[in-house]
Amino acid sequence: MFSLQNKTAVITGGGSGIGKAMAMLFGKQGAKVHIIELDIDTATATVGEIQQNGGAAFHHYCDVSKQHQVVDTFNGIGQIDILVNNAGIAHIGKADTTSEADFDRVMNVNVKGAYNCLFAVIPLMKAKGGGVILNTASIAATVGITDRFAYSASKGAIYTMTLSVARDYLHDNIRCNSISPARVHTPFVDGFIAKNYPGQEQEIFDKLSKSQPIGRMGTPDEIATLALYLCSDEAAFVTGCDYVIDGGFTKLNN
Structure with a gap:
């Protein structure tokens, strides 16, 4: 079960943290993993670990906020079966303490970056008859978190973008879901x-x-396991869903 043999997966921000855990697990399950990163050192190290474990992996230096870079990189990869939109940055601040520059920076990476990857990958998936997209949202998309104004706004966008993409490409055999971790x-x-x-x-x-x-x-490996399920053929009936993985944060806090 949960085999990714003969599948090509692109993971943005795949050099460290949750992205690295996903890349390692996807490689273990047989996927050809392409890591999109600005930090080339972490990307190189993660690719090396996957290869040492017998997997196939590659890294690409790419700024997801720059559409031309993303399109060129994705077209260079060619066939893409799975996209994990995981790259993101955090920010502390309320509405009246968040500068315009910080707000733009968060939106450029977290929202525009995800959009750019969707823009680039959907034509490739349509051409090959389908694919799977997984977006990393957050509990901050649906729960009020103190001092996380810009970050929460960006993850709310990821949540609703997921629903839009799932609806728009149902008949192109493209599934799209999101995961919403609490603190990892x-x-x-x-x-x-x-x-x-x-x-x-x-x-x-x-x-x-x-x-x-x-x-x-949570641990990165726990998030990666959920991601593996949602990107596998076993989840073929799942689209347009957000999966909360939060240690009870959103439902059990009093």
């Missing part, structure tokens, strides 16, 4: 805490961990 423990989280809460790292880490009713953050 990645190197990004550690760096984020260190940057914004110097001297309070352990206190903030514990606080963020306990905000999930289950009592901890």
